[in-house]
Amino acid sequence: MTTEETGTGVATATRESKPAPDFDAIGIGAGFAGLALIHYLRKEGLSIRVFDRALDIGGTWSWNCYPGAATDSESYYYCLTFSKDLLQKWSWTKRYPGFEETQAYMRFVADECDMWPHIQLDTEIVKAEYLGELGYWRVTTDADETYTCRFLISGMGMISEPMIPKIEGLDRFEGPIFHSSRWPRGLDYAGKKIAVIGSGSTTVQLVPVLAEKAASVTVFQRTPNYILPAMQRPMTSEWEREIKENYDEIVEKCRNHAFGMAFDSPTGRTVADTPADEVQRVFEENWTGSFRWVFETFDDLLTNPEANRLASEFITRKMKEQVEDPEIADLVAPNVDDYPLFAKRPPLDHGYLSSLNRDNVTLVDIKEREPLEEITETGLRTTRKDYECDIIVLATGFKAYTGALEAFPIYGSDGQTLREKWERSSDSIMGVCVAGFPNLFIVTGPQAPFANLPTSIEQNVIWITRCLQKMQHEGYDVFKPRIEAEREWTAHTAEIHNQTLMAHGDEVNSWMMGANRDDKAPRVLIYFGGANAYYDKLDQSADEGFPELEFVKLNA
Structure with missing residues (x-):
């Protein structure tokens, strides 16, 4: 649907009179999404600036730097695929790369593709507001600087905002206490007594490494997980050759x-x-x-x-x-x-189970045997005993899919924030657009699939790019996500969710339903109809001219 509009609530400035925006697009987040956006939008001749509050690119891998942090996707397809040349040039060293290697890969992409001029690090976006009279977005940084753009694109990721549990005495502990995704660089934990709260993927990766140097590691577990083997192994020259000779087929497998x-x-x-x-x-x-x-x-x-x-x-x-x-x-x-299996996301084992055989590793059941009561000056207190420790690690997960978008105010066309809109249900159109928020895109937002992230990110960015191509070629200034399309997608996502065993996730505090959060009720956050089917729907939408969106030409 397309319209030309004047009058209140949309835009009154003509193209000739209104100021040009600072950029065609502003991206938030310099991980896989930020790099993909730079590549695809720059190819269309669009100007883009990607902001990130971290000191380096890498997205989640610039924050998740705890000992043992690694991907759970195998390295050779946990990457961007827009350049066959880059796929051939880069060499992975192992089956599951650690955070250092994944971050080094992203620097390699930025170097090879000359992306650094489009990236602004150490800059946090603290507010974003849609300017209806111009059809622009304005963002404000932590330095109180403002920038305008036609299109605002979130690449902040689905698991980037830490979930800090409400435990009595969090501020009372006299030693280091922090979320695992904010691990202090250079922390010396050798000979220390360490408490880890949580037993998900982070803990499964972290504990075996900590146990090698720590005096003791005590894991406080609420819900046990089905743990699959990782079976890490080095990349051999034979394996790498086989991969690189078959990259076209590998990329096609991921897509389908x-x-x-x-x-x-x-x-x-x-x-x-x-x-x-x-x-x-x-x-x-x-x-x-x-x-x-x-x-x-x-x-x-x-x-x-x-x-x-x-x-x-x-x-x-x-x-x-x-x-x-x-x-x-x-x-x-x-x-x-x-x-059931997959009601919670299963971790991959890098030695966690065998580490439980060590004399310096203890597993404590805080769900039934001895619930956690409080944190004291010197450790943790359960209903049974006190556990003294030097360091407390909160491996308590994330506010998945919506947390980063709710962490600062993002004001839509009617003044409502995304946080306010998503108070009861995190509705979207294919996880990419939200009704009431014109010219805003989200890469892998709520109600998108849970899948290999680089694959989903690139498919989202291709859809976004095709939408911008249409607007450029046909002279449209604004797209407005249709509420009817949002309701239809939300209902479709919920219907599929209820047909799977993942619907039990709210019973076991699964972050895949937001059931780990204490500030919101559980809800459907993931499209479980298959990532391949989802990618097909993105392509169908673009082929049909984006019927989920209303396109507007401002009065010229």
Whole structure:
């Protein structure tokens, strides 16, 4: 739908009289999204400035620098794919790169593509407001500087805003206490007694490394996780050659996979149609590391409750085999009757389970056995005892998908902030646009898929670029997301969510439903219809001229 408008609430300034914006687009976040935006928008001749409050590029990998921090996607497809030349030039050193290597990769991309002039670091955006009379956005920085643009694009990521739990005495502890994603650079923890609150992916990566030098590591666990093996290994020259010779196929696999990964699935095989002994054989043969096990065994693990249960039982059995103390084994492994596999995002094991066999590692159940009461000057107090420590790490997750967008006021066309709009339900159009917020794009926002992030990011940025191409070529100044399209997408996302076993996430405080937050009710945050189907919908939308948006020409 297209219109030409004058009058109140839209725009009264003519093209000739209104001032030019500082940039065509402003991006927030200099991670994968920021780099992709620079590449694609610059290619269209659009000016762009990407702001980031960090001191270096890298997005989440400039913040998540805790010992052991690494990707859970395999390195060779955890990357941008817009340049075949870059795919051939860069060499990964291992199956799952640590934060240092991933950040080095992003610097390599910025160097090779001359992106640095478009990036402004150490600059936090503290306010954004839509200027209806101009059809522009104005952002304000922490230095009280303002910049204007036609299009504001959030590349802040889905897990960038830390979730700080409400625990009595947080400000009372006399030693270092911090969220894991704000790990102090250079922190000396050798010989220290360390408490880690939380037992998700961060803890699973962190504890084995801490335990090598710390005097003790005590993990305070609320909900046990199904933990899959990572099976880290170095990149060999033979493996790298095979990858680089087949990159076109790998990129195509990611584009057409339900979770955006280079996996060989669907398999055409289901547990329901497979003999019991054959099921176990397939499970065992595919126990080779990564999320491949879920997607390259059977196609019904996440939709068929009985298939999911068999998979869950197999995982818990494998977990317990690595833990010597039967009591600890029962504590760390979920009870399959409590929740299904993937209702919570499963971590990949880099030595966590075996680290529980160490004399200096302790696992404490704070859900049932001894709930956490408070933090004291010298440690933590549960209902049973006091635990003294020198350092407390809050590995308590993130305000996923919406947290970064709610951390500062973003005012739409009617003066409402995104935080206010999302108080009850985090509605969007395909996770990319929000009704009431013209000329605002979000890369991997709420109700987008949970998938290999570089794949989803690039698909989002391609859709955004095609939308801007249309506006440039056809002379439109503003796009307004249609509320009807937003309601339709939200209903569609909820309908699919309720058909999957992920709908149990609110029962186990899953961040994938925002159920880990104490400031909002759980809600549907993820499109579980398959990332490949989602990418198809993005392409269909662009091919049909973006029917979800109303395009406006300001009075010339």
